[in-house]
Amino acid sequence: xxxxxxxxxxxxxxxxxxxxxxxxxxxxxxxxxxxxxxxxxxxxxxxxxxxxxxxxxxxxxxxxxxxxxxxxxxxxxxxxxxxxxxxxxxxxxxxxxxxxxxxxxxxxxxxxxxxxxxx
Amino acid sequence: xxxxxxxxxxxxxxxxxxxxxxxxxxxxxxxxxxxxxxxxxxxxxxxxxxxxxxxxxxxxxxxxxxxxxxxxxxxxxxxxxxxxxxxxxxxxxxxxxxxxxxxxxxxxxxxxxxxxxxxxxxxxxxxxxxxxxxxxxxxxxx
Numbered sequence: 616x617x618x619x620x621x622x623x624x625x626x627x628x629x630x631x632x633x634x635x636x637x638x639x640x641x642x643x644x645x646x647x648x649x650x651x652x653x654x655x656x657x658x659x660x661x662x663x664x665x666x667x668x669x670x671x672x673x674x675x676x677x678x679x680x681x682x683x684x685x686x687x688x689x690x691x692x693x694x695x696x697x698x699x700x701x702x703x704x705x706x707x708x709x710x711x712x713x714x715x716x717x718x719x720x721x722x723x724x725x726x727x728x729x730x731x732x733x734x
Numbered sequence: 735x736x737x738x739x740x741x742x743x744x745x746x747x748x749x750x751x752x753x754x755x756x757x758x759x760x761x762x763x764x765x766x767x768x769x770x771x772x773x774x775x776x777x778x779x780x781x782x783x784x785x786x787x788x789x790x791x792x793x794x795x796x797x798x799x800x801x802x803x804x805x806x807x808x809x810x811x812x813x814x815x816x817x818x819x820x821x822x823x824x825x826x827x828x829x830x831x832x833x834x835x836x837x838x839x840x841x842x843x844x845x846x847x848x849x850x851x852x853x854x855x856x857x858x859x860x861x862x863x864x865x866x867x868x869x870x871x872x873x874x875x876x
Binding site: 643679716 | 840
């Protein structure tokens, strides 16, 4: 099953929701709010959500986008779910390292590797 | 003989925008086009884009609080070796040294408070005026 959205593509693989973020830039607050609403809606529907967010297409992110991910992560944990971030470009990964967010998120190189870590 | 088209001369540009993110986006695009013309490295371009976005966002959101009667002034001077960007809002300013460190354990999972820290991390120089409503940033093209 596949569902398209202007800013993301959502697929389901063996009980895991894979969300590919299709914007090259996740910077401004309006876009971030839209992405956040969509992701929070998907999490709300799931009982014990398992999510992979694929950042392969994303070249730029702002601190507001990081905040959105932190809020999403908390919500997933509250529902005893699991969240993986995958395909993060090296320049953006450096932002995660500088902010130490690589320590709170589980980050994998690819969606395939993320799916293997989700039991 | 120097090629007349090989060097873009220093030129300071001033743009005044309303406190709207869409207006900021347009101003940022023009600045980044100049960065591209000056052939900045990928790393320097990434840094400028990130710091510019954070600085403009802070000015509109935290400085002017989206007040339609207030403006943001963006001044930039981009040459082939360094970019100087100054952003001034019409808010009452803030004390940058009082911003909590987002990388200490107790703040790690707070969703806000990383913009100022990232500007410092990515730019070579970041300085605020005494009021705290103006930030001047420098990035060298290395």
